Amino acid sequence: MNSESLQFKNYIESKGLLFTPERQCVAEEVFASHNHMDAEELLKHLKSKGSKASRATVYRTLDLLVESGLVKKIDLGEGRLVYEHTAGHPHHDHLVCLKCGSVQEFEEPLIEQLQEWACEKANFKPTGHSLNIYGYCRGCTTGKR
Amino acid sequence: MNSESLQFKNYIESKGLLFTPERQCVAEEVFASHNHMDAEELLKHLKSKGSKASRATVYRTLDLLVESGLVKKIDLGEGRLVYEHTAGHPHHDHLVCLKCGSVQEFEEPLIEQLQEWACEKANFKPTGHSLNIYGYCRGCTTGKR
DNA sequence: ACTAAGATTGAGATATAATCTCAATGGAGA
DNA sequence: TCTCCATTGAGATTATATCTCAATCTTAGT
Numbered sequence: 122m123n124s125e126s127l128q129f130k131n132y133i134e135s136k137g138l139l140f141t142p143e144r145q146c147v148a149e150e151v152f153a154s155h156n157h158m159d160a161e162e163l164l165k166h167l168k169s170k171g172s173k174a175s176r177a178t179v180y181r182t183l184d185l186l187v188e189s190g191l192v193k194k195i196d197l198g199e200g201r202l203v204y205e206h207t208a209g210h211p212h213h214d215h216l217v218c219l220k221c222g223s224v225q226e227f228e229e230p231l232i233e234q235l236q237e238w239a240c241e242k243a244n245f246k247p248t249g250h251s252l253n254i255y256g257y258c259r260g261c262t263t264g265k266r
Numbered sequence: 267m268n269s270e271s272l273q274f275k276n277y278i279e280s281k282g283l284l285f286t287p288e289r290q291c292v293a294e295e296v297f298a299s300h301n302h303m304d305a306e307e308l309l310k311h312l313k314s315k316g317s318k319a320s321r322a323t324v325y326r327t328l329d330l331l332v333e334s335g336l337v338k339k340i341d342l343g344e345g346r347l348v349y350e351h352t353a354g355h356p357h358h359d360h361l362v363c364l365k366c367g368s369v370q371e372f373e374e375p376l377i378e379q380l381q382e383w384a385c386e387k388a389n390f391k392p393t394g395h396s397l398n399i400y401g402y403c404r405g406c407t408t409g410k411r
Numbered sequence: 412a413c414t415a416a417g418a419t420t421g422a423g424a425t426a427t428a429a430t431c432t433c434a435a436t437g438g439a440g441a
Numbered sequence: 442t443c444t445c446c447a448t449t450g451a452g453a454t455t456a457t458a459t460c461t462c463a464a465t466c467t468t469a470g471t
Contacts, residue, residue, distance in 0.1 A: 139438070139447065161428075175450040180429065196343045198396055200428080200458095216390045227384045232377055236399055239372045245361045247401035251343055254381055256392035284418065284467065306457075320421045325458070345428095345457080 125152045125191055125208055132189040143174045147182040151192060157203035157224050196251050197224065214251075218258035225258065270297040270336055270353055277334040288319045292327040296337060302348035302369050342369065343398050359396075363403035370403065 122130070122145070129148045130140045150167055151158070158166075164179045174182075183204060186192035195203050197217050203224075212233065213226040232252070240247045267275070267290075274293045275285045295312055296303070303311075309324045319327075328349060331337035340348050342362055348369075357378070358371040377397070385392045 198341045229380050229384045232380050235374050235377050239374050243372055244404035246407050247399050250399040252397045254392050254395040259389035262391050
């Protein structure tokens with residue numbers, strides 16, 4: 122079991138819940154993937170690997186993973202909700218290609234700072250944000266893709 | 267008929283389409299509202315006012331309004347898709363209250379500039395973006411609401 | 412005014428994503 | 442072992458949005 126799964130196990134057990142095979146299976150699949158993945162895709166992967174985890178369990182486990190802080194739920198807009206693991210990932214936002222659907226990440230600490238200021242000015246207490254830029258990725262503009 | 271409806275009429279007719287009573291009705295309802303409104307809410311309003319515009323027509327007309335540039339479709343995340351008219355509205359982003367659901371607008375031109383730079387660095391050709399900050403509005407933090 | 416071509420409409424079917432229900436299962440502690 | 446309660450899967454349900462298609466309008470041409 123990898124380090125992230127172990128952390129998840131600890132989280133689960135610290136809440137007095139059970140680290141079941143189904144939960145482990147879902148968690149490991151999430152941690153193993155290095156792409157943004159949506160819940161239905163994840164379910165399909167698991168099914169094709171012979172796991173019997175049901176849709177309900179997949180969604181429930183994803184909620185637990187998000188709760189634990191090990192996984193982040195990202196709203197890419199256009200109905201795309203994906204998950205990414207947080208380990209070793211500093212905060213970033215997303216560039217979403219409207220042609221090929223690919224998602225790149227980018228960091229811009231100053232944007233975060235400006236957001237803070239905007240919130241102060243508006244007397245708004247921020248807890249999180251979502252910034253997506255839509256357009257065309259390199260491959261889709263150079264015609265090489 | 268107000269100026270925005272007139273502009274919409276012009277847009278519709280410039281495309282060789284018909285400015286039907288249904289389309290007028292939907293457009294005027296959108297232009298009359300000063301809040302962000304979602305499609306189902308709009309449909310309900312129209313029904314309660316005796317309009318017979320169907321769901322299909324409401325959605326279709328909203329698409330036309332967005333196409334025309336007079337209305338913008340905003341993805342507030344969490345499955346909330348709302349529409350706002352653009353007339354006299356400079357570009358802005360949104361502060362979404364997680365408690366009362368209210369939506370405030372804010373402007374921060376520098377953020378836009380930084381986004382441009384981030385795109386350049388990534389060889390990404392932006393066409394639009396969506397920035398929502400989630401948290402608690404003034405009323406919901408001071409306990410006055 | 413008549414007609415043909417094509418735009419528009421509403422009702423309801425369909426699609427999609429996610430959540431909920433509930434009976435059956437199974438682990439943990441007394 | 443027994444009891445309690447967490448967990449599960451199958452399928453029902455909800456919510457939102459889009460699609461289908463026959464009926465109805467509009468308009469242009471005659």
